[in-house]
Amino acid sequence: MSATMKAVVFDGPGKVSIQDRPIPQRESETHPIPSPVPLTCHTKMRRHYNIRIARFKHRDDFYRDAFVSLYYGGLENDHDVIVKVQATALCGSNPSELHVFRGHQPSATGFIMGHEFVGVVTEKGAAVKTVEIGDKIVSPFTTSCQTCFYCQHEMSSRCNESLLFGCPKLDGGQAEFVRVPNADGTVVQAPAHVDDKALVLMADIFPTGYFGARNAFRLLAPNVQPADAVVVVVGCGPVGLCAIVAALEHKPKHLFAVDSVPSRLALAKQLGAEPLNFVEDKERMVQRVQEVTEGRGADAVVEVVGLSPALRTAFDLIRPFGVISSIGVHNAEIPWDGNDAYNKNVRVQMGRCPVRSIFSDALAVLAKNQDKFSFMFDKIIPLTDAVEGYDLFNNMKVQKVVFTV
Known part of the structure; x- marks a missing residue:
């Protein structure tokens, strides 16, 4: 097998390229190390050399070099898996490809993009218990340990060990292979009753839309x-349309x-919402919400854009004691002050979706409605055409771009 793979690499604002990168893989060989490793060798030493001790024990309580396997490559520890990517997608939510691609979120360069992917496990660490080699999986866009306080309380997006796929700290899934740390707490076995194309939505955008709608009603x-x-x-x-589908599951009186x-x-x-164009007729937008609510304003607004004007629109549309559920990625000042919030008794929920924590609930809604999402797959292209895909998505010429690998 080739030692390299094709991958989409971030080269700076407005620039991605297809490059050959080393395949994450595990190689098991006998390697010399600085000295025989004692039975009680320091943890840092084991981590530094990524050492697995053989079962054979020498009489002087040392493991001879011949009995030490040094594993290196993609599996950096026993909790990793390597995944052969089958489908990966371009995302416009969270700390997404578009936020980075457009330069809205300053970032280093040189890493592999992508945090939405589905694939098959090809390598697994010895400590991984929930999946086996050959299993088809989907991965949330962030890793999680499932043992820390936040994971245990359904807040996996704030896991103490959380890493975002497709950033300088962790290469993403827009490649032929990807390494997944903390696999037991991150990946989920792919359900047979969900179409492969729809399944890639479960990495981020559908759970995120579901999370925004759920919070609004809760x-x-x-x-x-x-x-x-x-x-x-x-x-x-795409995320807003997912939020609409999820919101309609609650059967609201009216959805704009x-x-x-x-x-x-x-x-x-x-999908079932009343459309309002805030550019062509902003006055009508406000008027329609007022008409339906007897002049009060909306009970709840799900804000998906991630820009201050959109958040201000949400604030202006809600009634006193109304709810703003914001799942857009914001990196600017909040467009209202304490006096505004006090005078409106506004309730605000913001932040990243804990995909792993809500995966099962979101999946049930997606499975029920997956036939409604055919419009999401109007552009399915090979990974090697990713530069074209980014251009189309950036210019809003398609709803979603899915790369086949």
Whole structure:
């Protein structure tokens, strides 16, 4: 097998390239190390040399070089797996490819992009218990240990050992192979009842949309039933459309969808939301929300864009004691002050989706609605055409780009 693979590499704002990169792999060989390794050798020494001690023990309590296997390459420790990627996608949410690609999020260069991928396990560490070689898996966009306080309390996006795929600290899945740390706490075996194309949505965008909708309804006042709620989704890109599908599972009284791109608004209407174009007729947008709510404003707004004007729109559309559930990635100042928030008694939930923690619940909703997402797969191209894919997605010419590997 070749020692290299094709991968999409970030070269700077507006620039990606297809490069040959070393394949993450495990090689087991007998290697000399600085000296025979004692039975009680220091943990740091074992980690530095990535040592696995053989079962054979020498009479003087030392493991001779001949009985020491030095593993190196992709499996950096016993909790890793290596995955042969079958499908990977371009994402517009979270600390996404687009945020980095457009330069909205300053970043180093030279790493492999991508945090949405599905594939087959080809190598596994000795400590990995939940998957076997040959298993098909989907991975959330961040790793998680499932043992820390945050993982144990369904907050896996804030795991003490969390790493984001596709950043300087961890190469991503837009490649032929990818290393997954903390595999037991991260990857999920692919369910047979979900189509492969739909499954890649479970890495990020569908759980993120689901999370935004779930929070909007959970934070409603106890005396407000979902069936009585008027809800607005601000932003109808792929994540926003997922949020619309998830919100409709709660059967709200009325659901609005706000955007400026006609094709996105048409899809929102097709899914069951009333479209409102904030650029063509901002006055009508406000008027319609007021009409449906008897002048109060929306009970909840799911903000998906990640820009201050969108967050301000959410604030302006909600009623007093209303809810803002923001899943957009924000790196600017909050567009209201303490006085504004105090005078409106606003409830705000912001932040990254804990995909691994909510995976099962989100998957149930996706499985039920997967036939509605055919529009997400209007551009399926080989990984080697990724430069074209980034250009199309960046210019909003397609809803989603899926790369086959």
